[in-house]
Amino acid sequence: xxPRVAVFSFTCCEGCSLTILECENExxxxxxxxxxxxxxxxxxxxxxxxDIAFVDGSISTHDDVRKIKQIREMAKLVIPIGACxxxxxxxxxxxxxxxxxxxxxxxxxxxxxxxxxxxxxxSAVVPVxxxxxxxxxxKDEFLRTVRDLALGKTPKLPDSPxxxxxxxxxxxxxxxxGMKCMGPVARGGCGALCPSFxxxxxxxxxxxxxxxxxxxxxxxxxxxxxxxxxxNYFSLFNSYDKSxx
Amino acid sequence: MALELCQCDMESDLYVPRPAQVVAVEPQTPxxxxxxxKFPDGADLGHKPGQFVQIFIxxxxxxxxxxCSAPNAECTFDLTVRKLGDVTGALHRLQPGDTVGIxxxxxxxxxxxxxxxxxxxxVGGGIGLVPLRSVIQYVADHRADxxxxxxxxxxxxxxxxxxxxxxxxxxxxxxMDVRLTIxxxxxxxxxxxxxITTLFPDLTIVPPRxxxxxxxxxxxxxxxxxxxxxxxxxxxHIIMSLERRMRCGVxxxxxxxxxxxxxxxxxxxxxxxxxxxxxxxx
Amino acid sequence: MTVRVIDxxxxxxxxxxxxxxxxVVAPHRREGRDQWSFQxxxxxDLICLEYTTSxxxxxxxxxxxxxxxxxxxxxxxxxxxxVIQSEPIILFGVHPCDIYALESLDIAYxxxxxxxxxxxxxxxxxxxxxxxxxxxxxxxxxxxTATVDSGYDLFLNNLGDGSYLVEVGTEAGEEMLExxxxxxxxAEEIAxxxxxxxxxxxxxxxxxxxxxxxxxxxxxxxxSEVWEKHAERCYSCGTCVLVCPTCYCxxxxxxxxxxxxxxxxxxxxxxxxxxxxxxxxSGENFREERAQRLRHRHFRKYAYLFTKYGRPFCCGCGRxxxxxxxxxxxxxxxxxxxxxxxxxxxxxA
Numbered sequence: 001x002x003p004r005v006a007v008f009s010f011t012c013c014e015g016c017s018l019t020i021l022e023c024e025n026e027x028x029x030x031x032x033x034x035x036x037x038x039x040x041x042x043x044x045x046x047x048x049x050x051d052i053a054f055v056d057g058s059i060s061t062h063d064d065v066r067k068i069k070q071i072r073e074m075a076k077l078v079i080p081i082g083a084c085x086x087x088x089x090x091x092x093x094x095x096x097x098x099x100x101x102x103x104x105x106x107x108x109x110x111x112x113x114x115x116x117x118x119x120x121x122x123s124a125v126v127p128v129x130x131x132x133x134x135x136x137x138x139k140d141e142f143l144r145t146v147r148d149l150a151l152g153k154t155p156k157l158p159d160s161p162x163x164x165x166x167x168x169x170x171x172x173x174x175x176x177x178g179m180k181c182m183g184p185v186a187r188g189g190c191g192a193l194c195p196s197f198x199x200x201x202x203x204x205x206x207x208x209x210x211x212x213x214x215x216x217x218x219x220x221x222x223x224x225x226x227x228x229x230x231x232n233y234f235s236l237f238n239s240y241d242k243s244x245x
Numbered sequence: 246m247a248l249e250l251c252q253c254d255m256e257s258d259l260y261v262p263r264p265a266q267v268v269a270v271e272p273q274t275p276x277x278x279x280x281x282x283k284f285p286d287g288a289d290l291g292h293k294p295g296q297f298v299q300i301f302i303x304x305x306x307x308x309x310x311x312x313c314s315a316p317n318a319e320c321t322f323d324l325t326v327r328k329l330g331d332v333t334g335a336l337h338r339l340q341p342g343d344t345v346g347i348x349x350x351x352x353x354x355x356x357x358x359x360x361x362x363x364x365x366x367x368v369g370g371g372i373g374l375v376p377l378r379s380v381i382q383y384v385a386d387h388r389a390d391x392x393x394x395x396x397x398x399x400x401x402x403x404x405x406x407x408x409x410x411x412x413x414x415x416x417x418x419x420x421m422d423v424r425l426t427i428x429x430x431x432x433x434x435x436x437x438x439x440x441i442t443t444l445f446p447d448l449t450i451v452p453p454r455x456x457x458x459x460x461x462x463x464x465x466x467x468x469x470x471x472x473x474x475x476x477x478x479x480x481x482h483i484i485m486s487l488e489r490r491m492r493c494g495v496x497x498x499x500x501x502x503x504x505x506x507x508x509x510x511x512x513x514x515x516x517x518x519x520x521x522x523x524x525x526x527x
Numbered sequence: 528m529t530v531r532v533i534d535x536x537x538x539x540x541x542x543x544x545x546x547x548x549x550x551v552v553a554p555h556r557r558e559g560r561d562q563w564s565f566q567x568x569x570x571x572d573l574i575c576l577e578y579t580t581s582x583x584x585x586x587x588x589x590x591x592x593x594x595x596x597x598x599x600x601x602x603x604x605x606x607x608x609x610v611i612q613s614e615p616i617i618l619f620g621v622h623p624c625d626i627y628a629l630e631s632l633d634i635a636y637x638x639x640x641x642x643x644x645x646x647x648x649x650x651x652x653x654x655x656x657x658x659x660x661x662x663x664x665x666x667x668x669x670x671x672t673a674t675v676d677s678g679y680d681l682f683l684n685n686l687g688d689g690s691y692l693v694e695v696g697t698e699a700g701e702e703m704l705e706x707x708x709x710x711x712x713x714a715e716e717i718a719x720x721x722x723x724x725x726x727x728x729x730x731x732x733x734x735x736x737x738x739x740x741x742x743x744x745x746x747x748x749x750x751s752e753v754w755e756k757h758a759e760r761c762y763s764c765g766t767c768v769l770v771c772p773t774c775y776c777x778x779x780x781x782x783x784x785x786x787x788x789x790x791x792x793x794x795x796x797x798x799x800x801x802x803x804x805x806x807x808x809s810g811e812n813f814r815e816e817r818a819q820r821l822r823h824r825h826f827r828k829y830a831y832l833f834t835k836y837g838r839p840f841c842c843g844c845g846r847x848x849x850x851x852x853x854x855x856x857x858x859x860x861x862x863x864x865x866x867x868x869x870x871x872x873x874x875x876a
């Protein structure tokens with residue numbers, strides 16, 4: 001029996017579930033490994049009989065909390081995909097404000113009627129079995145994960161930093177081009193995608209297991225960033241703080 | 246072209262596993278299982294006790310595993326594995342007839358000829374007994390070549406005892422002094438209780454004619470080595486086998502390095518005098 | 528034998544000729560401050576023979592960052608075959624330090640078991656060296672690699688006006704020159720090259736003892752404070768090991784097709800500075816701390832492999848410290864260790 005797979009979306013742009021849909025050349029092979037049974041972005045059919053639930057988006061309303069708990073009960077494996085689901089990503093930037101203030105900033109006077117809570121990763125609400133970081137997820141990493149699950153192999157996230165992947169790609173360090181980069185502390189696995197295409201790394205996949213954060217704060221300051229700018233580099237994708245919820 | 250490149254034999258099959266077939270599966274404990282292999286063409290693995298192979302489960306990966314049987318006429322070889330990761334997990338699911346890939350044997354192994362004529366104290370902690378089984382079987386096959394043989398085997402609880410029948414057989418038929426101990430008292434156990442070092446006081450060792458062969462978890466070594474030294478054994482009479490995560494098995498990839506030593510080439514068998522000055526060893 | 532000179536036009540002709548015979552890779556300028564890398568030559572005019580150091584060392588053409596070692600099928604039954612790829616290639620414009628490094632890896636990859644993938648690629652490789660003027664991070668003189676007398680087919684010494692004094696290292700090198708117009712070098716030109724050689728050997732960055740004594744200064748230094756001190760800013764990002772011309776560690780990963788029917792095993796550059804490098808199956812990490820990893824890296828280069836193969840496994844190219852964002856410097860580390868041996872205070876790098 002092929003595993004029955006569902007894709008769910010919470011607070012996000014749904015770009016990660018779109019990434020799955022964009023596996024155009026591989027989707028037929030994927031369909032030989034798993035059966036999709038529920039996926040709003042891709043199909044009309046629906047089912048509650050689920051083996052693997054891929055979830056993108058942060059949990060940011062009371063309703064989200066209720067739904068993700070339901071999903072946890074339905075599915076054998078829950079796998080958050082993408083920065084929003086993995087560590088609350090960009091969404092957690094709102095957590096530094098009061099929720100009333102957030103509602104008013106976004107919706108004006110009518111804001112009070114909206115339900116919102118500080119954004120949190122899926123793992124802050126229910127236990128998860130694995131997670132794919134990134135904004136968006138890396139297509140190949142998703143395919144490897146599906147393949148590994150089909151083979152009965154534990155999927156693994158690389159823990160080497162983006163710097164290491166830049167070197168393997170033969171990239172010139174973006175610091176020599178006048179940019180500032182999170183590569184030395186950022187979790188790799190993306191193949192250093194952004195630096196390979198002329199940009200710098202924003203650590204959208206989170207940090208390595210033991211990042212030398214202090215050293216990197218000093219480095220960024222040595223390269224001319226103010227303390228506030230350093231904080232911005234660190235917090236863009238990685239500001240989620242348990243104590244704020 | 247550099248001299249080395251001209252004179253060097255390129256080993257084209259260095260990274261190519263040979264297909265080997267599962268001929269038997271014998272679960273040992275809830276966590277450990279023994280799998281017996283044979284090459285389809287009947288070729289012998291050609292290993293020495295204490296050597297290891299790289300076993301490849303197609304699609305899953307490769308892992309270094311000690312061969313736990315002595316060379317035999319049937320040309321089979323045994324691997325006993327604890328379920329720890331993906332490869333060992335897949336090994337637990339193997340059935341007779343399945344095919345895996347094997348590279349090796351690798352490493353130095355125990356120098357069984359150098360041990361001839363000596364008393365042996367074989368000390369295995371937990372799955373440390375696995376590589377030692379190849380030694381014990383070899384000694385049983387060449388029993389007259391060795392003097393007194395003591396086997397000390399410690400494990401946590403009765404259910405974790407491996408090779409139950411063989412242990413009895415080594416005691417009964419092979420003139421070996423087999424002593425077992427479990428860490429904590431257990432209802433289903435009326436034997437010795439206590440960590441493995443508690444078996445040492447009753448042991449009579451004549452240091453110059455004795456070698457200790459010790460394999461166990463890292464924490465065990467320092468205690469057992471202390472006991473061995475208290476009994477008067479010289480550091481080069483204390484032999485151990487170390488575990489590292491070899492990727493290549495042939496001294497290239499660097500993963501198994503302990504200070505200057507490559508476990509895959511210089512080991513996995515070392516004397517304590519080889520490694521006592523290596524701060525990364527144990 | 529007469530000393531010969533190849534002019535700017537001749538260098539271009541030489542490259543064009545070599546392009547007929549093999550893939551030619553040479554240093555090219557990259558975007559970014561003082562950045563070069565070895566790339567396949569498409570237009571000989573884009574080659575930049577006057578460069579300080581390439582980002583990645585030329586070892587990538589014999590030991591690619593990722594390469595397939597094995598191809599296998601899972602179904603209907605397991606079968607595997609070696610994948611050993613190589614092609615004729617000419618490395619054009621390699622510095623002495625990098626030539627030394629390639630020879631060092633020949634020694635390591637041929638020792639005990641000959642690595643088929645490295646050897647196959649190296650056997651089809653020809654090398655044209657070029658001299659250099661060190662930058663502020665180089666320390667080749669300290670490693671004795673500012674000049675080399677083997678390991679190349681041709682070696683070009685810059686005369687400063689676009690022409691080069693040519694040294695021939697092998698018969699293959701002599702063949703390369705067939706049909707290329709050369710002229711005899713003048714006494715001034717020979718003197719000019721000698722002067723450049725002297726310049727190269729007189730570098731600012733020195734170690735405070737003879738190179739051959741390096742292993743002695745590492746002896747007994749496992750517990751030195753040097754390691755903690757220099758590791759404080761270390762990211763453990765692996766840059767130093769991955770850009771090192773004499774590092775050759777790798778990991779092996781499995782790739783399986785989505786059909787699950789076939790797969791490959793691939794080796795990728797790995798290094799002892801990366802956190803999980805010394806992890807074993809039970810989860811124990813034998814080099815858990817950054818300082819332990821930094822210590823191992825330096826012991827390996829200047830003590831373990833030095834003792835085993837009789838040469839430092841460091842070519843003094845300075846890539847590690849140049850590309851390290853916090854500039855952790857082997858010269859400073861070595862001089863601290865030497866100072867410790869002498870019981871005094873380091874005089875710095």
